[in-house]
Amino acid sequence: MQLPASIVAVIQARTGSTRLPGKILMPLASEPLLYRMAERVLQSNLCTQVVIATTTDAADDAVEELCIQHHLTCFRGHPTDLLDRHYQVALKFNADIILKIPSDCPLIDPEIIDRGIRFFLDRWPNLDYVSNLHPASYPDGNDVEIMTYEALEKAWKEATRGLEREHTTPYIWENPDKFRIGNFVWETGKDYSMSHRWTIDYPEDYTFIEKIYGVLYASNPRFGIADILNVASSKEIFEINSKYAGVNWYRNHLEELKTISPEQTKQL
Numbered sequence: 170m171q172l173p174a175s176i177v178a179v180i181q182a183r184t185g186s187t188r189l190p191g192k193i194l195m196p197l198a199s200e201p202l203l204y205r206m207a208e209r210v211l212q213s214n215l216c217t218q219v220v221i222a223t224t225t226d227a228a229d230d231a232v233e234e235l236c237i238q239h240h241l242t243c244f245r246g247h248p249t250d251l252l253d254r255h256y257q258v259a260l261k262f263n264a265d266i267i268l269k270i271p272s273d274c275p276l277i278d279p280e281i282i283d284r285g286i287r288f289f290l291d292r293w294p295n296l297d298y299v300s301n302l303h304p305a306s307y308p309d310g311n312d313v314e315i316m317t318y319e320a321l322e323k324a325w326k327e328a329t330r331g332l333e334r335e336h337t338t339p340y341i342w343e344n345p346d347k348f349r350i351g352n353f354v355w356e357t358g359k360d361y362s363m364s365h366r367w368t369i370d371y372p373e374d375y376t377f378i379e380k381i382y383g384v385l386y387a388s389n390p391r392f393g394i395a396d397i398l399n400v401a402s403s404k405e406i407f408e409i410n411s412k413y414a415g416v417n418w419y420r421n422h423l424e425e426l427k428t429i430s431p432e433q434t435k436q437l
Contacts, residue, residue: 173265182272212279310367373410
């Protein structure tokens with residue numbers, strides 16, 4: 170059996186965040202947050218390529234410039250149709266397998282990325298899509314979604330709803346009758362998905378992430394989930410952004426999503 174040759178991780182990034190504009194360019198250990206994020210994804214042992222997928226908007230010229238300065242591969246595509254942007258990356262880079270990783274996860278553990286890929290490859294070619302989100306168990310901010318080129322292309326051709334185009338993968342995981350779907354959970358058996366927030370969408374999130382990097386990065390740039398948990402066990406650090414724990418984009422689409430329950434998100 171021949172395994173896929175090209176495994177491309179796509180980091181979707183734009184400067185136009187509504188809640189925290191320019192968050193991907195904010196400094197983190199003396200470099201832009203997006204670069205630190207890419208640095209962690211590049212530590213994956215199984216991805217063959219990492220692509221920063223930004224938009225064609227003039228505001229995102231800054232993202233392309235960052236990529237040039239830091240020797241990162243950049244692709245520019247549709248501003249709001251993320252499904253199209255991922256599909257065009259897959260086409261351009263001849264991807265057999267595509268990983269979707271949002272740019273608001275600068276604490277993502279590279280080992281979790283590789284664990285997801287191994288899970289996928291161990292079942293090759295019997296799955297079309299794998300994530301650690303349905304159901305989620307890892308601390309929020311370790312999002313990994315993996316799909317075949319064929320699954321992405323089918324979604325690109327068939328998805329019509331706004332949320333399916335904007336969020337790339339809902340058409341896949343909302344239609345288990347059309348796609349073979351798998352999920353990998355945190356090996357500890359714990360579920361911190363609604364209690365531990367390691368993603369960035371609010372100023373408090375940035376403060377939390379900056380604290381983690383301040384403690385860990387200089388001595389160990391490859392710090393992982395256990396290291397972060399050790400630092401975040403401090404009540405002072407844990408509570409910096411804890412009021413937003415469990416807040417995610419699902420909250421705005423509960424009436425439209427068939428497979429997401431109110432218990433999987435929190436309203437502000």
